[in-house]
Amino acid sequence: MIVVIDYNVGNVKSVCNAFKHIGCEAKLSRQATAIENAIGIVLPGVAAFGYAINALGSLAELIREFALNCKPLLGICVGYQMLFESSSEYGQHKGLGLVSGNVGPIPPGRVIPHMGWNLVELPEDMDLFAGLGNKKHFYFAHSFCADIKDDGAKIAYTDYGFELAASVQKANIYGTQFHPEKSGKAGLKVLQNFYDICKRGAP
Amino acid sequence: MLTRRIIPCLDVKDNRVVKGINFLNLRDAGDPVELGARYSDEGADELVFLDITATIRFRKTIIELVEKVAENVFIPFTVGGGIQTVEQMDKLLRSGAEKVSVNTAAVANPNLLAEAAQRFGNQCVVLAIDARRSKDRPGKWQVCVKAGSEPTDIDVVEWAARGEELGAGEILLTSMDADGTQAGYDNELNKAVTDAVNIPVIASGGAGTLEHLYDAIVDGGADAVLMASITHFENYTITQMKEYLHNRGIPMNL
Numbered sequence: 004m005i006v007v008i009d010y011n012v013g014n015v016k017s018v019c020n021a022f023k024h025i026g027c028e029a030k031l032s033r034q035a036t037a038i039e040n041a042i043g044i045v046l047p048g049v050a051a052f053g054y055a056i057n058a059l060g061s062l063a064e065l066i067r068e069f070a071l072n073c074k075p076l077l078g079i080c081v082g083y084q085m086l087f088e089s090s091s092e093y094g095q096h097k098g099l100g101l102v103s104g105n106v107g108p109i110p111p112g113r114v115i116p117h118m119g120w121n122l123v124e125l126p127e128d129m130d131l132f133a134g135l136g137n138k139k140h141f142y143f144a145h146s147f148c149a150d151i152k153d154d155g156a157k158i159a160y161t162d163y164g165f166e167l168a169a170s171v172q173k174a175n176i177y178g179t180q181f182h183p184e185k186s187g188k189a190g191l192k193v194l195q196n197f198y199d200i201c202k203r204g205a206p
Numbered sequence: 207m208l209t210r211r212i213i214p215c216l217d218v219k220d221n222r223v224v225k226g227i228n229f230l231n232l233r234d235a236g237d238p239v240e241l242g243a244r245y246s247d248e249g250a251d252e253l254v255f256l257d258i259t260a261t262i263r264f265r266k267t268i269i270e271l272v273e274k275v276a277e278n279v280f281i282p283f284t285v286g287g288g289i290q291t292v293e294q295m296d297k298l299l300r301s302g303a304e305k306v307s308v309n310t311a312a313v314a315n316p317n318l319l320a321e322a323a324q325r326f327g328n329q330c331v332v333l334a335i336d337a338r339r340s341k342d343r344p345g346k347w348q349v350c351v352k353a354g355s356e357p358t359d360i361d362v363v364e365w366a367a368r369g370e371e372l373g374a375g376e377i378l379l380t381s382m383d384a385d386g387t388q389a390g391y392d393n394e395l396n397k398a399v400t401d402a403v404n405i406p407v408i409a410s411g412g413a414g415t416l417e418h419l420y421d422a423i424v425d426g427g428a429d430a431v432l433m434a435s436i437t438h439f440e441n442y443t444i445t446q447m448k449e450y451l452h453n454r455g456i457p458m459n460l
Binding site: 016023 | 208211246273280376405406459
């Protein structure tokens with residue numbers, strides 16, 4: 004069972020719908036026992052960072068423990084941003100600190116938010132992108148982005164006039180700045196890959 | 207680089223998709239859930255659902271519609287129609303919508319845009335503007351509210367810029383003069399607004415040919431083109447539109 008963390012932000016249902024579409028049982032929950040027994044968890048997010056991290060509250064520690072036990076965790080959009088140490092969206096906020104790096108505004112000089120379909124270069128060694136070839140379009144909608152400083156992290160980039168981190172993988176911790184659940188067929192494949200990773204157990 | 211987007215728009219009235227001309231003479235165009243799923247499968251980049259029954263009051267039925275749509279649509283979709291509070295937005299986003307659009311309520315209470323942006327992030331907040339060419343002030347457009355039925359004194363270009371300042375992440379700009387005519391977008395309007403803001407602008411109203419889409423992007427500066435008549439009544443498929451634009455050098459997600 005994959006658990007999609009239910010913490011009172013938007014978009015959680017879309018993630019469940021997408022998993023259901025690929026034949027994966029995903030349960031929306033905030034119960035400690037459900038989270039502890041999950042084969043993988045997804046931290047979704049349509050919200051501003053500060054609102055999201057506050058809404059997460061005591062679940063933050065459960066998620067950290069889950070990830071530190073080497074079980075697969077997938078953060079999506081703000082859920083991905085929360086994997087890092089901090090964000091400066093509407094004030095300074097601490098993140099989960101699972102991956103080294105900080106979240107800050109997309110540099111000026113381009114249309115912000117970065118919203119729409121952008122082409123992501125897919126490194127061969129990132130498990131989420133197995134079977135997708137070397138580049139695919141995914142759907143983004145965000146105004147802040149992560150500056151990743153983790154030597155142990157694999158990173159997929161997209162070009163937005165600068166190298167924008169689109170996805171990260173650090174051992175069992177996965178994140179996508181884009182929305183796989185809203186990225187059509189390619190996005191459903193990413194979720195399928197995450198499901199496969201969960202079924203196999205942690206890398 | 208971002209692709210330009212093809213966005214079919216589903217105007218929903220009494221649970222049916224309808225399409226009119228200049229906001230009048232509505233014609234039935236099918237079931238919103240079926241049509242939404244079809245466009246998602248065909249490779250549309252996004253969808254917009256507007257509950258046009260709800261010009262003044264928010265209707266709970268829109269939440270049920272969003273839930274059903276979200277089960278079958280795996281591309282982003284925006285929902286609008288009568289939204290007045292951040293709580294209503296929250297319900298719609300939690301039901302599966304990616305973004306919410308506000309129109310009349312933002313004119314009445316501009317601070318709604320700021321509240322929404324702080325809570326959900328500005329990428330969730332779409333300011334929809336129904337624009338009509340001003341009869342008194344040539345080269346200007348006036349904002350109309352309540353599904354276009356009520357003109358205001360507000361200038362469209364100024365309102366768009368103010369909307370961006372307040373926290374809107376995108377502008378859905380509909381030309382009431384061009385709507386449903388299939389005679390081409392109002393690219394003077396599109397250009398005036400895209401020059402005045404730094405957020406993406408969706409051009410809406412008037413698509414009739416493939417060239418119209420190209421013109422809205424190149425002459426109007428639009429980041430996305432919205433259409434209804436030409437896709438609901440199957441003049442063109444999504445793939446035809448994308449291939450045409452791609453072949454003329456526009457970046458598309460094909």
